[in-house]
Amino acid sequence: MANTGIGLRQIAVHSGLFVATFVTCMMAGAQWLMKDPFVIENWTFGLTYAILVMLFLASHEFGHYFAARWHGVDATLPYFIPVPSTFMPFGTFGAVIRTKSPLQTRNVLFDIGVSGPLAGFVVCLVILIVGIVTLPGPEFLYAMHPNYAAMTEIPTNGMTFGDTLLFSGLRWAFSGWVTLPPMNEMYHYPFLCVGWFGLFVTALNMLPFGQLDGGHVLYALLGKKQHAIARGLWWILFFFAILSMLNLVHVLLADSYADTWIMWMQNSFDPLLGRAIDRAPWLYQMGELWIFWMIIVRFVIKTDHPEIADTTELSSGRRIVGWIAIAILIISFSPRAIYIVP
Numbered sequence: 001m002a003n004t005g006i007g008l009r010q011i012a013v014h015s016g017l018f019v020a021t022f023v024t025c026m027m028a029g030a031q032w033l034m035k036d037p038f039v040i041e042n043w044t045f046g047l048t049y050a051i052l053v054m055l056f057l058a059s060h061e062f063g064h065y066f067a068a069r070w071h072g073v074d075a076t077l078p079y080f081i082p083v084p085s086t087f088m089p090f091g092t093f094g095a096v097i098r099t100k101s102p103l104q105t106r107n108v109l110f111d112i113g114v115s116g117p118l119a120g121f122v123v124c125l126v127i128l129i130v131g132i133v134t135l136p137g138p139e140f141l142y143a144m145h146p147n148y149a150a151m152t153e154i155p156t157n158g159m160t161f162g163d164t165l166l167f168s169g170l171r172w173a174f175s176g177w178v179t180l181p182p183m184n185e186m187y188h189y190p191f192l193c194v195g196w197f198g199l200f201v202t203a204l205n206m207l208p209f210g211q212l213d214g215g216h217v218l219y220a221l222l223g224k225k226q227h228a229i230a231r232g233l234w235w236i237l238f239f240f241a242i243l244s245m246l247n248l249v250h251v252l253l254a255d256s257y258a259d260t261w262i263m264w265m266q267n268s269f270d271p272l273l274g275r276a277i278d279r280a281p282w283l284y285q286m287g288e289l290w291i292f293w294m295i296i297v298r299f300v301i302k303t304d305h306p307e308i309a310d311t312t313e314l315s316s317g318r319r320i321v322g323w324i325a326i327a328i329l330i331i332s333f334s335p336r337a338i339y340i341v342p
Helices: 007-032 040-070 106-133 138-144 146-150 163-172 190-206 214-221 225-252 258-267 270-279 289-300 316-332
Strands: 077-083 092-096 158-161 338-342
Touching: 007 040, 007 092, 007 190, 040 106, 106 163, 106 190, 106 214, 106 316, 146 158, 158 163, 158 225, 163 190, 163 316, 190 214, 190 316, 214 225, 214 270, 225 258, 225 270, 225 289, 258 270
Parallel strands: none
Antiparallel strands: 077 092, 158 338
16 A cells, blocks of 8 residues: 655645746746736736646646556655746646556556546646637737737747647637637637647657656557557657758758858758758658657657566556547647747
8 A cells, every 4th residue: 555645845845846836837928928927017917827737737647646546556746847938938847746666567557647648638628628719809919919900911920839630620610600819829828828738748748658658558558569669659750850950951051151061061962952841841840849859758768668567458448548548649749849930
């Protein structure tokens, strides 16, 4: 039986991190609304955003926590991770719990791994639907961009959130009711911004690597086959990351340089690269953020899930839930994540 005692020092640590993360999320929410996040009076502008972010993070982590407790696995309360909005525009790097006792069976591994993404996804879906049905009129956006009022179309440049199958489906489902803002203005709307961020975090966690939730789920479903799938996906994402780096090189080589070696690249290598990019530009734009994530996976998270001795097959109900979780990854995943449109 797990030790359920939680000391005052632990409560103080978890509470302090919760409060600090709530504050950094308020700052981020104010910044999304184009308010100075370093003016304390502006933090109230980010209150809705902060409440929604913390609701999502808590639902995800407590999904893991209660599943661990159900199985008698000793687990910590969530550690929320605050980050100033100047370093991370969402105000947080998420939250984690730590299990203190080993997961001995595939059933336990599966239940703890899948519970967080499922709980977080449900909360995100509710947040998105509420945000869509309560979407403010165009005056909300005009208050932040007065020049848009005189335009026939909203500009599509600037920082842009990547689209997903779920977002596209919701846009179609509610097309007769409301018109969603473009993905480069989505972050001004707290419900839509948190809904997108939550789906992004859920998809990252459900990638089938090592100690990520998706790694737990896929290993519980398929055993050692997870290793081959994870390694294959890693190479695919790494391939797209390299292509995006080549696109960046192409952009940089467009400027004039006096360096002989760079001039040689401009005259010999870059024309061939430019023709390849012109033929399939989307192919060179899908991995802009993946290079960093793939390095973290390779050296920290690892691709292969640690093996466990239990080889018991999951029940049919758990297998159905597992494939539903993988479907959630597919509809929540955005290949380009966040990118800048010139």
